[in-house]
Amino acid sequence: MPITANDWSVNVVGHWNRAILTPAGIVRRLLRLPEETPVQVEVALDAFLPYRVRHDNVIVTANSDRLHVQPTAPTFNAFEDAMKVAWNGMESLPETPVVAAGFNLNFKATGKYPSLSAITAHAWDDRLIDADFKIETRSIARALPWKGGHIKLSVAEDSASAFNILMNYDRRSTAVDDLKEWLSIPIKDIKQAMERILSDCLDLNLGEIRYGN
Secondary structure, eight states: OOEEEEEEEEEEEEOOOTTTOSHHHIIIIISOOOTTOOOEEEOOSSSOOOOEEEETTEEEEEOSSEEEEEESSSOHHHHHHHHHHHHHHHHHOTTSOEEEEEEEEEEEEESOOHHHHHHHOOTHHHHHHHTTOOOOOEEEEEEEEETTEEEEEEEEEOTTSEEEEEEEEEEEOSOHHHHHHHTTSOHHHHHHHHHIIIIIITOOOGGGEEOOO
16 A cells, blocks of 8 residues: 555744734734635634634644644645745744744555564564563654754554654744744755655655655
8 A cells, every 4th residue: 555645734832822813813924815815714613722724725723832734735835835834923923932843744654564564663572472461552763863953753553554654853942033944944855854764764665655635
């Protein structure tokens, strides 16, 4: 089965003023559109959750503790738009206290992938099994320094032989300019690092990856 991209997102962690980031505020400050531009506003009916503003390639959620921007599909064109929207948030509200910015490029692979099984397996498993414990999930994680931040890579395998590959590109700083720089990294550099991890480090065939819906 193909490897599918899923659950891509961009986040800026801080103390965001939701009184400013109303749907109209999001349209004007983050999407950089006239306030009268029609957008889709999604409201949770059975839970106290922040609304989501959807327009073109992005979905924006202004939480009090983070700005979350998700591409409507895991493609690099939509992801680039999401990064720009998050960057606009810091440019428009530079007084917002921030502590980190990150973006996530995640993938799921279902079926037999010997290279991934070899990564998640460990000799310690035998000791757990010998002690009559059943292993439902296996995972391994590494933090890789990259461009002043880190790529936090994890590979997890569940009992249904599904592998989740999580890549969190993370930069921690209380300086807005540092985080704006992080969200200004060219897409080609991000894609190159991602492909090196998938191909050179995890021994996966890049031609099997499926992006979008």
